[in-house]
Structure formats: C-alpha cells, structure tokens
Amino acid sequence: METKYQPGDKVQILQRNQPGHVRTPIYVRGKVGVIERIVGAFPNPETLAYGHSGLPYKMLYRVNFKQGELWSDYDGSPDDTLEIEIYEHWMAPA
Amino acid sequence: MSEHHHDHDHGHDHDGKPIQEDELPALEAQILETSVRELLIEKGVVSADDIRRAIEAMETRGESLGAKIVVRAWTDPAFKEKLLTSSDDALMEFGIDMRPMELCVVENTEDVHNMVVCTLCSCYPRPILGIPPAWYKRRDYRSRAVREPRAVLQEFGTELPDNRQVRVHDSNADLRYLVLPKRPEGTEGWTNDQLEALVTRDSMIGVSDVRSLDELVG
Numbered sequence: 142m143e144t145k146y147q148p149g150d151k152v153q154i155l156q157r158n159q160p161g162h163v164r165t166p167i168y169v170r171g172k173v174g175v176i177e178r179i180v181g182a183f184p185n186p187e188t189l190a191y192g193h194s195g196l197p198y199k200m201l202y203r204v205n206f207k208q209g210e211l212w213s214d215y216d217g218s219p220d221d222t223l224e225i226e227i228y229e230h231w232m233a234p235a
Numbered sequence: 236m237s238e239h240h241h242d243h244d245h246g247h248d249h250d251g252k253p254i255q256e257d258e259l260p261a262l263e264a265q266i267l268e269t270s271v272r273e274l275l276i277e278k279g280v281v282s283a284d285d286i287r288r289a290i291e292a293m294e295t296r297g298e299s300l301g302a303k304i305v306v307r308a309w310t311d312p313a314f315k316e317k318l319l320t321s322s323d324d325a326l327m328e329f330g331i332d333m334r335p336m337e338l339c340v341v342e343n344t345e346d347v348h349n350m351v352v353c354t355l356c357s358c359y360p361r362p363i364l365g366i367p368p369a370w371y372k373r374r375d376y377r378s379r380a381v382r383e384p385r386a387v388l389q390e391f392g393t394e395l396p397d398n399r400q401v402r403v404h405d406s407n408a409d410l411r412y413l414v415l416p417k418r419p420e421g422t423e424g425w426t427n428d429q430l431e432a433l434v435t436r437d438s439m440i441g442v443s444d445v446r447s448l449d450e451l452v453g
Contacts, residue, residue, distance in 0.1 A: 164408045166354050168381065180337070183409045201409060203339075208384075208403075217385045220400040226408035 142182040144200050145229055150176045152204060153235040154227060162190035165231045169223075173235045174206040177224055185228070200229040296365040301413065302434035304329060304363065306427050308340075309418045318415070331362050338363070339410040341402065343417045343441070348399050350388065350441035351414060352380035353406040360411040364436060371440065381405060391442040404441075414441040421448060 146152060156171035164186050179202055184195025208221040215221070261269075275281050304326070308315040318325040322338040338360060341349040353359065354377045359367040370376050379387050384403050388395060395401065404412045416438040422430060432451060437443040 164355065166405070166407060168354075180410060183335075186408065203410075212382060215383075217383075217401060218397050218399075221384070221402070222400070223381055223403045223405060225405040226410055228408070 142198060142200060144179050146176045146202060148176050148178055151235040152176060152232040155231050155233060162186055165227060168211060169206065169225060172206055172210055174204040174210070177203040177205040180226060201226055202229065293361070294366060298364050298436035298439065300329065301363045301439045302431040305415060305434045305439065306430040308415055309430060310427070333362055333411065336409060336411050338413055340413050340415050341404060342415040346400060347402055348395055348441065349402045349404060349414045350380060350384055351404045351406055351412040352377055354378065354381055355407050358406040358411060360413050363413060364439060368436070388442060391437070393443045414439050416445045419445060419448060
C-alpha cells in the first residue's frame with residue numbers, strides 16, 4: 142500500500158467533526174506536526190468498530206507535535222513533544 | 236456502646252447484610268457477553284474452564300515480564316536494537332505475540348524522558364504488563380498527561396530538570412507502548428535478578444524512574 146507521507150513531512154491534522162469510533166482526539170485537530178514514522182496499513186477503526194471489515198485499510202503514521210503547538214500556554218520546556226498515531230485520511234500536507 | 240456507628244454519605248445504607256445490593260444493573264453489552272459466552276460453551280466451542288483460565292492468566296500477568304524484557308535490553312545490545320526497531324521479533328523470543336497490535340518501545344536517555352497515556356480509553360501493553368493500574372484509566376490522568384505532563388510527573392514524585400525533554404506518547408490507535416528506562420549507574424556486574432528488581436511497572440509506563448539503589452537496599 143502506498144504511503145502519501147514520509148518521515149519528516151509536515152502535516153496538518155484535519156479539523157473535522159465526525160461522530161463515531163474516531164481515533165483522532167480533538168486536541169490535535171487543526172494542529173501542525175511532523176511525520177515521525179510510518180506505522181503501516183491497518184483496518185479502518187471507524188468502520189471496524191461497528192462490525193464491518195475495516196476495509197480498505199488505512200495508512201497509519203506517528204506524528205510528532207511540539208507541545209507549544211498544541212497548547213498555547215504550555216509551560217514546560219519548548220523541546221517537549223507529544224507523539225500520536227494518526228491515519229492518513231485525517232491529515233493534509235502543511 | 237458496643238455498636239460503632241458511622242455517618243457516611245456514599246450513597247447507600249448499611250442494613251447489616253454482608254453484601255450490599257448496590258451493584259448497577261447489567262449493561263446491554265454485558266448481557267450480550269453473557270449470552271455469547273453461554274452459547275459458545277453450550278456448543279462446545281470453548282469450555283467454562285478455558286475462559287476461567289484465560290481470565291486468570293490475564294489477571295496474574297504482571298510487570299515481571301516487562302522487567303525481564305527491559306533487563307535483557309540493558310544487558311544485550313543486539314536484543315536492544317531489535318526491540319527498538321523490530322519489537323515483534325524481539326518479543327517472540329519471550330513467547331509474546333502482540334498481534335494484531337504492535338509494540339513501540341521508547342527509550343529514556345540522559346536527555347529524554349518518555350511517558351505513556353491513552354487519552355481516548357485505556358490502551359496498555361497487557362501481554363507484557365498485565366492489567367493497567369486504576370489511575371491509568373482515570374479521566375484526570377488521561378487528560379492531564381498530555382496537557383501538563385511535567386506537573387503530573389511531579390505528582391508521581393518524578394522531578395525532571397528543565398533541559399530533559401519530555402516526550403508524551405498518546406496510545407490512541409494500533410500501537411502499544413513500553414518505556415525502556417535508563418539503567419542506573421553503579422549496577423555494573425549485577426545479576427539479572429538484581430536488575431529486574433529495579434524495574435517497576437510505573438517506570439515502564441514512564442511516570443517514574445526505576446527504583447533507586449537505596450530503595451532496593453533499604
């Protein structure tokens with residue numbers, strides 16, 4: 142399965158309101174991060190959770206965010222990061 | 236007065252019966268689980284004892300397996316490399332098959348401290364660490380670990396210098412996370428058993444470092 146993004150690419154998480162078994166928490170939506178690694182293709186949890194096949198598979202990445210990007214008043218070190226898994230259909234090039 | 240009496244306000248009365256009938260009624264999902272389980276047993280697919288044994292195995296699995304993996308990584312550089320880059324193969328050596336999940340091992344160093352949370356539910360590397368601690372599933376840990384990790388670490392008694400980077404891993408999808416703690420100075424020549432005694436559950440979730448040597452001796 143093809144990967145649209147490579148480690149080091151900047152991506153923006155989509156700001157989308159979508160009900161159901163969505164694995165993209167609200168606190169990263171709309172935020173810009175960097176692809177840390179390609180995890181691989183996994184069944185889509187948004188359909189798998191409701192007894193469907195989860196097909197087609199979705200490419201999953203780990204995305205690295207600076208904490209300051211997520212929380213404007215973050216008071217730890219400016220180097221502190223948060224890393225999270227995001228499916229390809231939840232991001233766009235930034 | 237022989238009878239002790241207490242005022243309390245936790246939502247039920249003690250009427251002298253040993254078991255209080257304040258359990259909530261079963262959820263729909265629990266009724267479904269019971270029905271499916273009974274059907275599977277009735278049809279001979281699994282036995283009641285199979286289920287009991289699986290539950291017992293799940294609940295008795297604890298951090299000791301995780302500690303063994305950590306110590307192997309501390310003492311065997313080739314294994315450590317495999318654990319960090321291709322954890323599935325490394326875990327097979329311990330007879331652990333995480334599939335369909337994958338394990339992501341994150342290494343603490345002099346400059347980096349890693350910490351794991353699952354903000355959406357309670358994802359946890361159960362095949363290695365067993366059942367997650369109650370606080371790991373609580374809303375306050377789940378929301379604060381990503382928002383103010385340093386304050387949370389401090390509440391766990393973990394003081395980090397400002398220049399040590401904190402990397403928080405939100406275990407929100409298909410990976411499960413294990414923190415590889417830093418091997419303490421002064422443990423050269425220790426046996427595996429001695430080293431394993433240093434490695435705690437919390438150090439593998441990343442809310443603390445391993446036990447200090449003083450703590451172990453004391």
